[in-house]
Amino acid sequence: GAGVSQSPRYKVTKRGQDVALRCDPISGHVSLYWYRQALGQGPEFLTYFNYEAQQDKSGLPNDRFSAERPEGSISTLTIQRTEQRDSAMYRCASSLSDRATNEKLFFGSGTQLSVL
């Protein structure tokens, strides 16, 4: 497919477990973003990659959250020792580059995380 692909679509886990969410951006897209969207709210920025470099992680809530993009393509968002407050839709987005002429963000359908 041509869109941003995220897996799994749904993830149910128990409090205290670690989870890894995967994002496969549109082929050729240099910039990759992770956002979190609570029910009834707009997406909230978590972190940003340009190629494999994590340029901004200011939105990560705490040190239980981390992300990587080792080869500049697929990215993984990892949440350690999950808590109920981590339950949300996690969305990945990509854009062709971070230049002002390539501002269009393409969002994936997201991973719905539920922490019991």
Added chain:
Amino acid sequence: QQQVKQSPQSLIVQKGGISIINCAYENTAFDYFPWYQQFPGKGPALLIAIRPDVSEKKEGRFTISFNKSAKQFSLHIMDSQPGDSATYFCAARGSGGYNKLIFGAGTRLAVHP
């Protein structure tokens, strides 16, 4: 100062009517203001966007009006159609130039036939 406030929370419009959604911001450093449309079960999709040096941008039935002095911008959907029923998010781009967007809380639009 980083918030984007969006209203109304929900909106019901008759087919053929005009839908108007408003947003306000505080940070004068914002330099790009997109609107995203989201259908149930899907991710947000870029609808239309404007820069602060322009007061209005129109694409088909969708128009953004931008008031820099008031720090407000709005989305107008002309001739609203049932297929426009979705949640609409305004957003503003923060410092840095990349797509670190600050989103409003969203407006759920229902267009009745």
